[in-house]
Amino acid sequence: xxxxxxxxxxxxxxxTVGSGAGGYREAVALAAPDVHFRFIGDTPMSADLRGREAxxxxxxxxxxxxxxxxxxxxxxxxxxxxWNTTVATRLHVRGTLADGxxxxxxxxQWVRLRWGHMVEDIVLEDTLRLDRAYRRQAxxxxxx
Numbered sequence: 001x002x003x004x005x006x007x008x009x010x011x012x013x014x015x016t017v018g019s020g021a022g023g024y025r026e027a028v029a030l031a032a033p034d035v036h037f038r039f040i041g042d043t044p045m046s047a048d049l050r051g052r053e054a055x056x057x058x059x060x061x062x063x064x065x066x067x068x069x070x071x072x073x074x075x076x077x078x079x080x081x082x083w084n085t086t087v088a089t090r091l092h093v094r095g096t097l098a099d100g101x102x103x104x105x106x107x108x109q110w111v112r113l114r115w116g117h118m119v120e121d122i123v124l125e126d127t128l129r130l131d132r133a134y135r136r137q138a139x140x141x142x143x144x
Contacts, residue, residue: 003078006113010076010087018071018091024059031055032117041127044134055121065137069095069103085113093125098140103133 013030016023031037037055039047045065047058075090091107105126112120 002082006078006085006087007076010078010089011073014071014073014089014091018073022063024056024063027118028052028056028059030116030118032114032119035118035121037121039123041125041130043127043131045130046127065134066095069093071107082116083114087111087113097133097136099136101136105129
């Protein structure tokens with residue numbers, strides 16, 4: 001029963017977060033004050049951060065860099081007790097870049113919860129595809 005409740009909450013959260021336009025604030029509100037967030041890779045969006053404020057700042061930067069991207073939850077798996085719950089998600093990213101080109105990517109996320117608070121969030125995305133999109137966004141901004 002507990003896992004079904006968590007899955008339902010994760011699906012609802014990603015409907016909000018994935019729509020953009022500041023929806024990430026709900027995820028930040030669920031984060032523990034010392035949340036550890038890692039966006040794996042070697043791109044300008046990569047991060048290894050601690051704390052709710054740094055987590056929120058990363059999302060703000062992401063939305064500023066990639067306005068209008070939508071993340072759609074494809075699958076969610078939950079295991080563990082309430083004091084050490086693991087949530088794994090598979091997401092699809094879709095949108096249009098500033099130069100008009102389409103962007104699509106796949107994301108895997110690994111989250112650890114303690115009593116309903118996110119204590120760790122690890123995100124893996126195709127970083128080559130993301131880096132190319134980041135460079136296109138930067139070039140479009142430079143032309144504007």
